[in-house]
Amino acid sequence: MLSRLSLFFIAIFFQLPLFILHGLGELLGLVAYQFDRRFKERIDANLKHAFISSDENNLKELTQLSVREIGKCLMEAPAIWFSSPQKNFRWIKQCYGWQHVETALKKKKGIIFLTPHLGCFEITAQYYAHFHPITVLFKRPKLNWLASIVLSGRRHSQVHLAEANLHGVKQLMQALKKGEAIGVLPDQVPNEGQGVWAQFFNTPAYTMTLVSKLAESSNATVLIGFGHRLSRGRGYDVYIEPLGQDHSPQGINDRLEMLIRKYPTQYLWNYQRFKKPNK
Template sequence: MLSRLLLSFIAIFFKLPLFMLHGLGGLFGRIAYQFDHRFKERIDANVKRAFASLDRNDLKKLTSLAIREIGKCLMEAPAIWFNTPQKNFRWVKQCYGWNYVEAALKKKKGIIFLTPHLGCFEITAQYYAHFYPITVLFKRPKQKWLANIVISGRRHSHIHLAEANIQGVKQLMQALKKGEAIGILPDQVPNEGQGVWAQFFNTPAYTMTLVSKLAESSKATVLIGFGHRLSKGQGYEVFIEPLGSDHSPQGINDQLELLIRKHPSQYLWNYQRFKKPNK
């Protein structure tokens, strides 16, 4: 019953225009930073760790921008989940690098999309699914009511969900064998035994080995997808580029770091990227 009520509320509230959702999100981010001490401490620690060379004023400016973007991220995700695919597609104002997708599809070996916790990481799969099917790996939230909302919201005629377990990995492999695309959050901390420690912003971060294993076994093309959030709720720009030849955990971290340094305010700095893995 609770899940149904929440779904109804979300479906209504998140139909607001994007500029209003982003405005409310920016306000929410600032309030959370002021009153949620764990939220504040985590962001401060991660930003300072990543940009230790910045002086105090520049760190403060970056943090101020980042908390607004985090708030926008929290507000836009449910809106994207419960929008029609057509509306989500219209929110993308431009896509750069689609030629890499077309080249990969011609090889018929599949595509591995790496979408880090940067910008609007929900919009990239939605955009690709407007044209072709994609199987997306996800971690089921521990709270049942939240899991129901996330799963219901992420359903799409061309988006297939693969849970982060053995069965989910099999789904990813099957999609690649069919020459289809899969989507993975490469900076998501895997469970113990499913990753290795690799440097990320000069700090050891437990990094999944799944991407390198899938790339090696399938010979799929590995691309990075990034949904750049435009100001004032104008929508998004999708950027697609090749990962490069190094598919190792360290190679992936290096490329993600380069991308994040270009858009530091849009990274999800409250994410516990440097935590110990769960057993």
């Protein structure tokens, strides 16, 4: 367990300017790729599954850029957790597609935000919560000390956390009934029995059925939220766009794949997307 003094110094460290944290993150990603065999093998395997580039030189360049962005992701998340909501909000430079939110709110049926492991997925809920309440589904980290940091860091006056269990699903349904928004990581591997196998980059991936069920039962608007990481630690642009008419697991995977192909270096390629689900 980390002592309070240790947490204090960690919090101070992550108050460094974002451009410094992102620079350190790039170095961290490169070092991890060089010396962490499992990290390297997972990224290489996932990029080959994706088959984004058939050219060997382009693939190497994509890999190098991707590991740098993964390092940034690892460094920016604690910075967001240890920062105030006001500071996090100031890191957002532009928001594109907010009109889709306004249209959805007028329907009073709720909003389902799909935020994949792309770009800065920690910042999107924080941005929305600056204006309206949102309930976010999450998986509790296995390490208790990390869980306490994550939970306290993700709390916001208008961010409510729903754990990935039956009670958490009920929280999501209640929020939608009130016409509020919920947030889900759609490419997170659910437990066995809570998903189906669907193609993702031409590879079977166990995909949650929760989004499809919630959309069907609530008639909520399904939107994709993406926090695009800007270069040189300048902050983030938030993109919001409709998912489309197909809310099925395969339809969601197809739509996410299109978005990831537009910004391939910012996807979390070390995530075990193609693993077997836990029982």
